[in-house]
Amino acid sequence: MSTIGIIANPASGRDIRRLVAHASVFDNLEKAHILRRVLLALDAMGIQQVIYMPDYDGLVERALRGLKLSLKALQLHMDMWADERDTTEAARRFCENDVGCIITLGGDGTNRAVAKGCSSIPIVAISTGTNNVFPGMIEGTVAGLAAGLVAREMADVKKFTYVAKQLEVYVDGQMAEIALIDVVVCTELFVGSRALWDPRRIQEIVLARAEPDCIGMSSIGGLLHPIGPRDAQGMFVRLGEGNTSVLAPVGPGLISRVDIQDYRLLSLGDEVVLEPAACTIAVDGERQIEVYHDQKVTVRLTNHGPLVVDVRRCLQGASRHGIFKIKTLGHKFSGKM
Amino acid sequence: MSLTSEKMIDVYETMVKIRMFEDKVAELFAEGKVPGFVHLYAGEEAIAAGVCIHLTERDYITSTHRGHGHCIAKGVNINSMMAEVYGKANGACKGKGGSMHIADVEKGMLGANGIVGAGGPLACGPGLMAKTLGTDQVTVCFFGDGAAEQGTMHEAMNLACCWTLPLVFVCENNGYAESTPCSYHCAAKNISDRAVAYDMPGVTVDGTDLFAIYETAEEAIDRARRGEGPSLIECRGFRYYGHFEGDAILYMTEEEKEHNRARDPIDNFKKRGLERRLLSEAQIAEVDTRVAAIIKEAVEFAEESAWPDSEEVFTDVYVNYP
Amino acid sequence: MATRKITFREAINEAMRLEMRRDPTVILFGEDVAGGATLPHMEGENKEAWGGVLAVTQGLAPEFGRNRVLDTPISESAFIGAAVGAASTGLRPIAELMFVDFLGVCFDQIFNQGAKLRYMFGGKAQVPMVIRSMIGAGLRAAAQHSGCLYSIFAHIPGLKTVVPSTPYDAKGLLSSAIRDNDPVMFFEHKLLYDMEGEVPEDNYTIPLGVADVKREGDNTTIVTLGRMVHLSLEAAEKLAGDGIDVEVVDLRSISPIDEDAILKSVKKTHSLVVVDEDNPRCSLATDVVALVASEAFDYLDAPCKMITAPHTPVPFSPALEDVYIPSVDTIVSTVKSLRE
Numbered sequence: 001m002s003t004i005g006i007i008a009n010p011a012s013g014r015d016i017r018r019l020v021a022h023a024s025v026f027d028n029l030e031k032a033h034i035l036r037r038v039l040l041a042l043d044a045m046g047i048q049q050v051i052y053m054p055d056y057d058g059l060v061e062r063a064l065r066g067l068k069l070s071l072k073a074l075q076l077h078m079d080m081w082a083d084e085r086d087t088t089e090a091a092r093r094f095c096e097n098d099v100g101c102i103i104t105l106g107g108d109g110t111n112r113a114v115a116k117g118c119s120s121i122p123i124v125a126i127s128t129g130t131n132n133v134f135p136g137m138i139e140g141t142v143a144g145l146a147a148g149l150v151a152r153e154m155a156d157v158k159k160f161t162y163v164a165k166q167l168e169v170y171v172d173g174q175m176a177e178i179a180l181i182d183v184v185v186c187t188e189l190f191v192g193s194r195a196l197w198d199p200r201r202i203q204e205i206v207l208a209r210a211e212p213d214c215i216g217m218s219s220i221g222g223l224l225h226p227i228g229p230r231d232a233q234g235m236f237v238r239l240g241e242g243n244t245s246v247l248a249p250v251g252p253g254l255i256s257r258v259d260i261q262d263y264r265l266l267s268l269g270d271e272v273v274l275e276p277a278a279c280t281i282a283v284d285g286e287r288q289i290e291v292y293h294d295q296k297v298t299v300r301l302t303n304h305g306p307l308v309v310d311v312r313r314c315l316q317g318a319s320r321h322g323i324f325k326i327k328t329l330g331h332k333f334s335g336k337m
Numbered sequence: 338m339s340l341t342s343e344k345m346i347d348v349y350e351t352m353v354k355i356r357m358f359e360d361k362v363a364e365l366f367a368e369g370k371v372p373g374f375v376h377l378y379a380g381e382e383a384i385a386a387g388v389c390i391h392l393t394e395r396d397y398i399t400s401t402h403r404g405h406g407h408c409i410a411k412g413v414n415i416n417s418m419m420a421e422v423y424g425k426a427n428g429a430c431k432g433k434g435g436s437m438h439i440a441d442v443e444k445g446m447l448g449a450n451g452i453v454g455a456g457g458p459l460a461c462g463p464g465l466m467a468k469t470l471g472t473d474q475v476t477v478c479f480f481g482d483g484a485a486e487q488g489t490m491h492e493a494m495n496l497a498c499c500w501t502l503p504l505v506f507v508c509e510n511n512g513y514a515e516s517t518p519c520s521y522h523c524a525a526k527n528i529s530d531r532a533v534a535y536d537m538p539g540v541t542v543d544g545t546d547l548f549a550i551y552e553t554a555e556e557a558i559d560r561a562r563r564g565e566g567p568s569l570i571e572c573r574g575f576r577y578y579g580h581f582e583g584d585a586i587l588y589m590t591e592e593e594k595e596h597n598r599a600r601d602p603i604d605n606f607k608k609r610g611l612e613r614r615l616l617s618e619a620q621i622a623e624v625d626t627r628v629a630a631i632i633k634e635a636v637e638f639a640e641e642s643a644w645p646d647s648e649e650v651f652t653d654v655y656v657n658y659p
Numbered sequence: 660m661a662t663r664k665i666t667f668r669e670a671i672n673e674a675m676r677l678e679m680r681r682d683p684t685v686i687l688f689g690e691d692v693a694g695g696a697t698l699p700h701m702e703g704e705n706k707e708a709w710g711g712v713l714a715v716t717q718g719l720a721p722e723f724g725r726n727r728v729l730d731t732p733i734s735e736s737a738f739i740g741a742a743v744g745a746a747s748t749g750l751r752p753i754a755e756l757m758f759v760d761f762l763g764v765c766f767d768q769i770f771n772q773g774a775k776l777r778y779m780f781g782g783k784a785q786v787p788m789v790i791r792s793m794i795g796a797g798l799r800a801a802a803q804h805s806g807c808l809y810s811i812f813a814h815i816p817g818l819k820t821v822v823p824s825t826p827y828d829a830k831g832l833l834s835s836a837i838r839d840n841d842p843v844m845f846f847e848h849k850l851l852y853d854m855e856g857e858v859p860e861d862n863y864t865i866p867l868g869v870a871d872v873k874r875e876g877d878n879t880t881i882v883t884l885g886r887m888v889h890l891s892l893e894a895a896e897k898l899a900g901d902g903i904d905v906e907v908v909d910l911r912s913i914s915p916i917d918e919d920a921i922l923k924s925v926k927k928t929h930s931l932v933v934v935d936e937d938n939p940r941c942s943l944a945t946d947v948v949a950l951v952a953s954e955a956f957d958y959l960d961a962p963c964k965m966i967t968a969p970h971t972p973v974p975f976s977p978a979l980e981d982v983y984i985p986s987v988d989t990i991v992s993t994v995k996s997l998r999e
Contacts, residue, residue, distance in 0.1 A: 011541065014529055018538035019556040019568060025539045027530035057526040082573075189613055192338050192548040278613065290609065397748060431781030438779040442747060448780060452771050458737045459772060462744015462752075469686055469726060469750060476744075489767070492737035499732055653782030654816050656840035659868040659915050 005094035009106030010057035022253030034140035035063035041144025053090035091117030100151025108284035164305030179283035234266035234301035352382035378406030383602035385410035387550030399456035404449025419635035425642035454487025464502030483514025529571035544574025670826035674833035689755025693720035696730035735765035746788035774817030805973035824888035826856035831865030868915030876906035894990035
């Protein structure tokens with residue numbers, strides 16, 4: 001049976017960056033509408049079952065309201081924390097259920113939480129967060145079509161997905177967190193409102209991806225030396241007075257001067273020893289761990305991240321193989337690519 | 338974050354004062370010593386403390402029926418508060434307001450309010466005053482998730498944005514409008530989403546996390562002070578006590594109560610302050626002891642205070658009435 | 660003091676203008692009090708589109724600017740509440756609630772907030788604001804734009820309620836209301852706006868709670884207010900032709916109310932007719948009759964009479980509305996009936 005897992009983060013797109021930068025409120029009605037388009041596409045693709053993470057806003061239920069679908073939508077039965085632990089737990093359950101594909105609605109943080117629970121199932125990541133590198137701005141309908149192709153094994157997973165890089169954060173030798181894009185040493189003492197927006201409070205950045213055409217920490221590295229999702233490289237950047245400064249889009253509408261002390265490229269497997277004093281470690285743009293003077297923090301770049309569906313390539317492949325031609329459709333999507 | 342060691346101890350003291358005050362009032366109510374309706378703020382301390390620490394005495398707040406926490410965080414005298422809850426002549430309102438109407442205009446506290454959603458329109462007033470007279474005063478409007486469904490809040494947010502008033506709307510979403518869950522009464526589910534409709538920033542924060550509230554409120558208040566207009570902060574938290582004292586809280590499961598206890602705003606703040614060594618066990622013990630004495634004294638003050646003179650029924654209706 | 664003839668509308672406008680000149684904390688807001696807010700061709704020069712729906716606030720935005728004369732959204736709760744909040748923190752706002760019938764959408768802010776703050780706060784707050792609002796039938800404006808309803812406000816402790824009848828009174832009473840430190844409801848009958856009268860050019864005040872005997876007489880006391888003062892005076896002229904000498908007492912303010920003036924007149928004339936355009940149940944009319952019945956019963960030679968609107972909403976059709984409004988003929992026949 002073809003099954004899709006859905007995780008929609010009801011909390012994304014509403015943090016302090018609406019005050020300190022110029023981010024929009026990503027309202028949940030819009031998320032529900034995206035989900036509705038996803039579900040309609042999945043149904044059209046002949047997906048038989050959708051399992052979804054429950055959330056306090058009932059996003060998927062809102063999306064399902066009034067829709068007449070052939071697919072069955074089941075809610076996971078799980079205890080709720082109303083924070084990212086729910087996402088990780090849902091992803092773990094999807095792994096157990098061996099779903100064909102996971103669709104996420106959220107930001108880098110949401111996908112990081114998914115990766116913590118499951119990295120073997122291909123993810124179609126739709127951005128509904130603030131500044132995201134990992135998920136793309138994909139139309140829900142298209143995302144649903146791509147996920148359908150993957151879950152029904154009409155698309156060769158090897159061809160249309162890639163393995164994301166991952167940054168593993170170790171505190172005193174214990175793995176404490178992972179990140180998909182960046183790990184940052186921030187001089188703030190508390191996690192607080194989580195977001196990062198002031199480069200003066202950032203000391204060190206480790207990047208799995210350095211994207212000049214994204215906003216956030218990744219852009220700082222990206223403007224020094226671009227590193228894409230499939231490049232077997234990462235980067236370590238130390239901020240502070242040095243020979244280089246970049247004008248970087250560190251947040252939505254927030255373009256700041258960032259002074260670079262030095263930077264170097266990393267290879268897969270490389271480990272960086274960070275030099276935090278009392279500070280917080282942010283992963284994928286959110287302060288996450290409060291660390292202390294006597295703690296040792298290291299970060300390792302690996303290619304153990306989740307499997308990511310390249311939606312664009314997937315649908316281009318479908319086009320080349322005529323999968324959406326009506327004649328083929330008549331055979332209930334029997335094509336393969 | 339501008340949260341220095343001194344401010345840490347300040348906000349801790351505020352939170353502890355609120356908690357001990359509320360626990361004491363609950364106890365006194367159960368003993369039959371406190372008349373009337375009482376709505377307690379325990380569990381929501383981080384919100385009042387994390388917001389009001391950024392305000393000066395010249396700034397204003399409007400409050401709700403659950404207003405004790407706002408009063409304490411805005412600096413209203415504890416003795417006069419307790420005496421007011423008792424209905425004594427020494428009360429903040431001479432015993433004429435009670436728990437639901439404690440006010441101290443001199444301290445910028447424009448009154449707890451028995452009408453859900455009434456504070457929004459009221460808050461536009463000091464906002465308009467500051468704008469008209471060209472002062473840098475900011476007004477914070479505290480309201481609950483229940484009040485969010487009142488038309489008055491819609492009108493007030495819209496008016497405040499039309500007039501670019503120096504306001505911050507702080508929604509204390511404790512999950513229940515009386516006994517009705519927010520998931521039922523709020524069609525859009527997220528109150529902060531509504532900020533979009535009024536063209537202001539809308540932020541959701543954890544209403545039990547002092548640090549998150551502190552940081553967010555600071556930005557919103559600064560923004561208002563700079564003349565950039567209102568913003569909306571939705572704080573998602575919980576309350577320990579019922580809607581009113583006497584409420585058996587049948588609408589909350591034991592699991593939910595357990596979950597709430599694990600999120601206690603004061604415990605978590607204390608723990609992290611200690612870990613960071615911005616607070617010490619000695620300081621905490623000192624505050625706890627001192628505040629316990631303050632509350633004890635407040636009860637004694639209230640109990641020893643006289644009842645209002647019967648003539649007081651007739652005064653204070655008007656400044657002047659021929 | 661130099662006087663000249665101006666209209667009731669101009670007198671109200673002048674009171675606001677002079678008070679705003681005198682005190683920078685007086686501000687005015689309401690729906691369309693200027694009109695056209697933020698439109699580039701109006702804003703620059705503080706031009707106004709309307710100056711109030713019936714032009715009562717005309718010229719104030721051009722003189723005082725839009726920071727002190729503010730158009731509002733159609734959000735009566737919000738701006739009446741803002742008036743309460745602003746008044747308790749240092750301004751003297753005048754809020755215009757266009758028609759009194761709209762009280763239903765903002766009553767909480769008037770009666771639970773504005774009226775009660777001072778009392779609930781143990782006297783440690785004051786709310787010096789004025790809510791101006793139009794009242795009265797006769798414009799064929801139907802049931803939701805024609806009521807009087809002032810009795811409802813007089814019922815509420817904490818509010819003062821003023822209903823002027825002439826341009827002179829309107830100006831002096833409004834000046835007092837603006838300077839007063841309590842919330843004042845100030846009601847303007849729409850049919851009086853074009854009425855002319857002698858009004859001093861300078862600023863002056865008329866104390867709230869002091870009635871004015873508009874016509875002296877010995878035979879019957881008519882206690883009335885607002886537009887009904889003029890109908891009563893017309894009736895009095897007719898009755899004078901029949902040898903009946905009526906005294907017309909214009910209350911001007913119904914909370915506070917000038918009980919002494921009512922009792923003094925009734926003790927002189929020994930009979931009472933109340934003429935009131937408001938609805939009759941629990942009303943000003945019943946209040947005045949109750950006062951006289953309890954304090955001056957022994958002076959009465961005849962039962963007290965009430966001439967009021969019927970216990971119905973205001974109808975639309977001219978044929979019906981004319982029946983609704985108390986008439987001169989009814990006043991004449993009622994006064995005559997006392998002598999039968």
